[in-house]
Amino acid sequence: MRVCIPTEEPGLEARVGTRLGSSRYLMVVDIDTMAVEAVPGGSGQGGGGIQAVVLAISKKVDAVLTGYCSPTAEKYLSANSIEVITGISGTVAEVIEQYKRGELQTHIEVKRKSESRWSKIDRVNLLHELRESSNQFFTLLPMLAGVVLLIGLFNAFVSKEFISSIFSGNSMLDTLWGACLGSIFAGNPINSYIIGGELLEYGVSLLAVTAFIISWVSVGLVQLPAEISALGIRFALVRNAASFVLSIVISFTSVIVLNCIRGLSL
Amino acid sequence: MKRGRDQSLIKKRRKMRLLVFPAVVLVIYGILFVIMPDKASAALRSSGKVFTNILMPLCLVFIFMFVLNLFFKSASITKFLGRGAGIKTIILSAAAGIISIGPIYAWYPMLKALREKGAGNSFIAIFLGNRAVKPFLLPMMISFFGWIYVLILTIFTIIGSIVVGYCVDILVKEDVTTQADSL
Structure with a gap:
């Protein structure tokens, strides 16, 4: 040999x-x-x-x-x-x-064994994350399906006139309305995008929709009791109030910047 | 053992609660199909259209979710939440909020524990504010509103969360002192 x-x-x-x-x-x-x-x-x-x-x-x-x-x-x-x-x-x-x-072979075998253990761990980790992501994804779906079906009902029964009676075209009032609606509802942001997208189709201004999307996540009236019990009443009230005001400020600044960029690109 | 059983019961209850809303909507559809079949089928067609629009971005959402889960561990990044002060902590708190997944009520106990360990109020507020920025939902958001809008909104949301953190820091200090006094 x-x-x-x-x-x-x-x-x-x-x-x-x-x-x-x-x-x-x-x-x-x-x-x-x-x-x-x-x-x-x-x-x-x-x-x-x-x-x-x-x-x-x-x-x-x-x-x-x-x-x-x-x-x-x-x-x-x-x-x-x-x-x-x-x-x-x-x-x-x-x-x-x-x-x-035969000591060197043993040394190498130990090394190979540890390597195969690592690759096994990687595979296990990959499968674990895939399962975890699937779980997260599938917990989104029932609510999402509910929202999509509700939008269908909304489209069939609610007229554009009714929406325009709520969102009158007054920038400040509409944005305030958007922020209020977003603060009442809560849940995964994905639902706010779908509802926001539909509101745009109905002719609601981007300002109101933006305030709606931001406050949907950052302000939570539904989960306010849970926030109070976990982080204190003062913290919860100040944070939600500041987030509500900020949702209006952010929607104005975002839309102004967006219009400036669109104006420049034209 | 008992605690594990309790946890699985809570999980089951939460899962059941998730089904309540779509079940109610389905019941409404059921009733409508009996009394107003035309309107009900129009509503279903409209829902189908919305669903086809979101199908592709939804697939991307799953891929983004998987990749983010693979490379970022929410639990490990929250270790840095609110430790020390300065820009680094602000960035870490914001990053923790951005990559955090799951319903908000699942995060409250962890945030409470972090605050008891000395995490600042402002950083918890920054964390909560940045939960509005969801990288895995970006494909969905872009498909609805366009990428320029999404980019602007994301930047302003992050800045806004820091402003909220600052406000909370100033206005809630007193509350913490009162709590500490009462202990």
Whole structure:
């Protein structure tokens, strides 16, 4: 059985090189007869890895023992049924003794086992996250389906005239209405986008819809008792009041900026 | 054991509660199909149209959700919520709010615990304000309102949340002192 070990000097007492491709010598050792052949290795100026691979194949070695081996070189060596063991240190003689005793294979097997454990964990993690995301997604769906069906009813029964009687076209009043509506309702923001989109179709101003979308999440009258019990009455009231005012301010600034950008692009 | 059973009961109850609203809507549809079949089918057609519009963005929402779950752990980012002061904490609190998923009532106990551990009121307010920014819902929002609007609104929402945090910080200080005194 023949093994190939990169070194900086010829001989059994030479230390194992850190890199297969850049070591000055490749020691080819027959571990049964302990016959040693020192072959000059790669120059370290590029392409040394491939030279070493070609040498190892032509010398018909069974294993390469090295400090480091590039993934490409490892791929070629493995394809030629040459075992690659990395992370090796010590002298050539010591390493060969360890290899004979089977210690290096054990070391590698432990490494492989831990690697396969990691890949298993990754797979498990991936599946876990997929399940988690599916759960989150499917908890969204019943409410979403309800909202979509309700919008259908709304479209069939509520006329544009009725909507315009609430949203009269007065910017300030409409925005206030939007913020109030958004503050009363709560839930996933996705529903506010769908309702907001439909309100736009009905001719409600973007100002009112923006205030509605923002206050839907940031102000919550329905969950106010829960917020009070968790974070205190003063905190809950101040935060909700400030968020309500801010929802109106943000909708005005956002729409003004949007109109400026649209005006510039025209 | 008992606690685990209680938790699963609460979860089951929450799931059931989620079904109440769509069930009520379905009952309304059922009644309408009997008394006004024309109007009911028009409503259903209209819902179908809305659903087709949101189908594609909804698929993207799922993909975004999965990717965000894979790379961000909400629980781990809240570790930084309100620790210390300054811009770094503001950014971390905002980021925690942005990537937080799930209904708000699920977050209250955690926020309460964080405040007891010394997290500032302003950072909790910033966290709550930034819950309005949902990266996984962006495809949906863009499909309804266009990306320029979404970008502007997102930026202003983040700035607004910091303003709310500042207001809360000034106005709620007294409340905390009173609470501390009463202990």
